[in-house]
Amino acid sequence: MKFQKNILIIIPTLIILVLLIILYLEAPNFFRIRNLTNILVQSSALGILAIGMCVVFITGGIDLSLPSNMAFGAIIGSNYIVNSGDPIIGSIIMIICCLLIGCLNGIAVSYLNMTPFVVTLATMTMLGGTNVWITNSRSVSNFPEIFFDIFSAKIFNVPISILIMFFLMIFMSFLLNSTKYGRNLYYVGINSKASSSSRINVKLVIFLSYLISGIMAGITAIILTARLGSASANMGSDGVVLDIVSACVVGGISIYGGIGKPYGAILGAIFITLISNSLNQLGISYFMNLIIKGLVIIIFIATDNFIRKTNE
Amino acid sequence: MNDFSKILELKNITKKFPGNLALKNTNFKAISGEIHALLGANGAGKSTLMNVLGGNIRMDDGEILINNSEINIKNPRDAALSKIAFVHQELSILPTMSVAENIFINKFPKRNAIFIDKKKIKEESKIILNKLGCNFSPGSTCEFLSTGEQQMVEIGRALAEDPDIIIFDEPTSSLTNNEKEKLFDVINNLKKENKVIIYISHFLDEVFRISDKLSIMRNGENVLTGYTNEFQVNDIIKAMLGSVKKIDKTKKNKSDKKVLLDVNNLNLENVLKNINFKIYEGEILGICGLLGSGRTELFRALIGLDKINSGKIKLNLSNEFFEIKPKKLHNYVGYVTEDRRNEGLWLNMSIIKNISISFLDIIANALGFINKKLELSYVNNSISNIDIKYTNENQNVDTLSGGNQQKVVFTRWIASDPLLFFLDEPTRGLDVNAKIDVLKISTEIVKNKKSVLIISSEYEDLIKICDRLLIMKRGEIINEISEKITEDKILMEISS
Numbered sequence: 033m034k035f036q037k038n039i040l041i042i043i044p045t046l047i048i049l050v051l052l053i054i055l056y057l058e059a060p061n062f063f064r065i066r067n068l069t070n071i072l073v074q075s076s077a078l079g080i081l082a083i084g085m086c087v088v089f090i091t092g093g094i095d096l097s098l099p100s101n102m103a104f105g106a107i108i109g110s111n112y113i114v115n116s117g118d119p120i121i122g123s124i125i126m127i128i129c130c131l132l133i134g135c136l137n138g139i140a141v142s143y144l145n146m147t148p149f150v151v152t153l154a155t156m157t158m159l160g161g162t163n164v165w166i167t168n169s170r171s172v173s174n175f176p177e178i179f180f181d182i183f184s185a186k187i188f189n190v191p192i193s194i195l196i197m198f199f200l201m202i203f204m205s206f207l208l209n210s211t212k213y214g215r216n217l218y219y220v221g222i223n224s225k226a227s228s229s230s231r232i233n234v235k236l237v238i239f240l241s242y243l244i245s246g247i248m249a250g251i252t253a254i255i256l257t258a259r260l261g262s263a264s265a266n267m268g269s270d271g272v273v274l275d276i277v278s279a280c281v282v283g284g285i286s287i288y289g290g291i292g293k294p295y296g297a298i299l300g301a302i303f304i305t306l307i308s309n310s311l312n313q314l315g316i317s318y319f320m321n322l323i324i325k326g327l328v329i330i331i332f333i334a335t336d337n338f339i340r341k342t343n344e
Numbered sequence: 345m346n347d348f349s350k351i352l353e354l355k356n357i358t359k360k361f362p363g364n365l366a367l368k369n370t371n372f373k374a375i376s377g378e379i380h381a382l383l384g385a386n387g388a389g390k391s392t393l394m395n396v397l398g399g400n401i402r403m404d405d406g407e408i409l410i411n412n413s414e415i416n417i418k419n420p421r422d423a424a425l426s427k428i429a430f431v432h433q434e435l436s437i438l439p440t441m442s443v444a445e446n447i448f449i450n451k452f453p454k455r456n457a458i459f460i461d462k463k464k465i466k467e468e469s470k471i472i473l474n475k476l477g478c479n480f481s482p483g484s485t486c487e488f489l490s491t492g493e494q495q496m497v498e499i500g501r502a503l504a505e506d507p508d509i510i511i512f513d514e515p516t517s518s519l520t521n522n523e524k525e526k527l528f529d530v531i532n533n534l535k536k537e538n539k540v541i542i543y544i545s546h547f548l549d550e551v552f553r554i555s556d557k558l559s560i561m562r563n564g565e566n567v568l569t570g571y572t573n574e575f576q577v578n579d580i581i582k583a584m585l586g587s588v589k590k591i592d593k594t595k596k597n598k599s600d601k602k603v604l605l606d607v608n609n610l611n612l613e614n615v616l617k618n619i620n621f622k623i624y625e626g627e628i629l630g631i632c633g634l635l636g637s638g639r640t641e642l643f644r645a646l647i648g649l650d651k652i653n654s655g656k657i658k659l660n661l662s663n664e665f666f667e668i669k670p671k672k673l674h675n676y677v678g679y680v681t682e683d684r685r686n687e688g689l690w691l692n693m694s695i696i697k698n699i700s701i702s703f704l705d706i707i708a709n710a711l712g713f714i715n716k717k718l719e720l721s722y723v724n725n726s727i728s729n730i731d732i733k734y735t736n737e738n739q740n741v742d743t744l745s746g747g748n749q750q751k752v753v754f755t756r757w758i759a760s761d762p763l764l765f766f767l768d769e770p771t772r773g774l775d776v777n778a779k780i781d782v783l784k785i786s787t788e789i790v791k792n793k794k795s796v797l798i799i800s801s802e803y804e805d806l807i808k809i810c811d812r813l814l815i816m817k818r819g820e821i822i823n824e825i826s827e828k829i830t831e832d833k834i835l836m837e838i839s840s
Contacts (some may be wrong), residue, residue, distance in 0.1 A: 219693075219701060222690045225686060229681055231675060
């Protein structure tokens, strides 16, 4: 029982170890501090999005619109910043935009009883179109320096995006582990029928999970815009969804609901970034990279299923 | 169609389930051209016997003979080959498929040995539907039909294989009066076609009206067989119960005469009709009825899990009556659901979390943070009053036995200190000791002026603990037994 639970953590750790050994022998550049920090910085955007997905996954739903929502917020907020020169209000606009989209997803899924997969697929497609339409496929750039001063700063030599990621991880772990709302997420995810006969407002719990995922998209929009120095429709390309889902699945978050922790999402995000990064270093092509990522997801879903079956 | 007489004989059928002998050398005989009713109290073995004949359950010992030659039934397919058809009580219609497809689901006629012959199934379905007196088209989708019409489709499916022997298991429980009359016509026509018809029912009036012969089962044995018109209602009930055993009341003190909950004219379309009743403080009120009589639906409607069409609920809160919405009433009710594993528990969560869900508000601060020390002490405190066998509070509940799981559910609701408990089949699937424990807990929780509303199909349990009984039938409360509750009274009320 204990072992079965841990296997989801053991497998990625083993894979990482093997990868690190190969890298040590083949591409020693990988171990430079700069590259390692770089991996964490790259993971931060993916990690925060994965935390959002994690919350939705726990209720048994899915939010495919996360990346396009993030790009949408980034584009609207960036336009404001470029026009007005005020990065603070602009950042708040990013979060509010993403929150509103999360709100729409939440209403559709919980109050209108629509299937999460279809609803968020539709939102994803609409936002993808909107993003290209607003920007004319060009990126929004020329931010005032102060924007980068804030969001690309380093504290004790650690980039702020890494700190934000870890802060959110700790904050969300608290929320999920130690608050009533967090408990309710798991209750609903594991058994929504029992939850409604135990006085839990199931619809509200599910609705709020999409709001949280919207907020995560908004926060990611800010740090990614600051890192890239521009906002564009490309930020939310379809491949990002795959990365988020992979990160969650690798991090032991069950797509069937009820199981998962925010630190799993972060570990998963680092794992996925690490694979991309190291395969790059080893000179393996981007397309091979995609194949390997796809395989990793399938392997993890298979083990997840296997563990569920043996538990029953 | 079939002029040859058939004689169906079941000889010395024995079936053992873990922990009980469901059929003991049971004999049963039915002949064609007669409607043979099969009666018995809950758990008497009539369904088991018919499921053996229908191939759903394999017997341990015994013979099945048709016209004196033994046949071997191992699965429903074998039964169909022996021309035995089973119309089940619970509908097994595929809602999104057409009537014709549903009728021929067991055996689609093929064109060129590959393609389903759609024209043929439509034409043949039409013939069958005509025979059943139905006027809907074979092409219509089943989910848009009424329950009665779906029942007819189900019967059509049985007739599609041109059976000689047809078993009807409680076919009228979800039908309106009109539909019932239609069904009786259909059954009488089948009788004229010289089929063997076995009719399982709890409703004695139907049995007297339609059947030629009847058999009564008790404790896995066929105790009485004869021509229906030779019996009186009383004879039948006596045979069903055997020697009436005395059942001692577990509950000692009487309830007050102070009303706690007053339900007026509750209506839910097609489910509940004009429900009126009161519960007194400290009372255990039983609800009795057959499957489909609206018992569970009443619970769900009262606490807002299903929306009601009309009705008033009044609750006595510290000596004042307030009208209360079902959703709000839920806050004062601890609901022990019928399906423990799927609706009552979070199986892969710890005992603590399964219990503390009912009082998270108390142990969480204004920001919603849960004080885990307080949680553990609350949980331990509530478990100490109830004897649950476990090794560790963090153990998942799926590692507990059924009885202990049920006690976890009780502990959860007792800990939340509700005014009312709704118990839906709380003893189902439990062993004898756990059953006694659960009944004891149920009588103890009413001590502090709480009330219990309990549904059970085990009349003995109801007699043991209830102060009053409400009898439900087709979504209505048809009667109340308030004094000297006995099994024959209950059976009489339910069956007539």
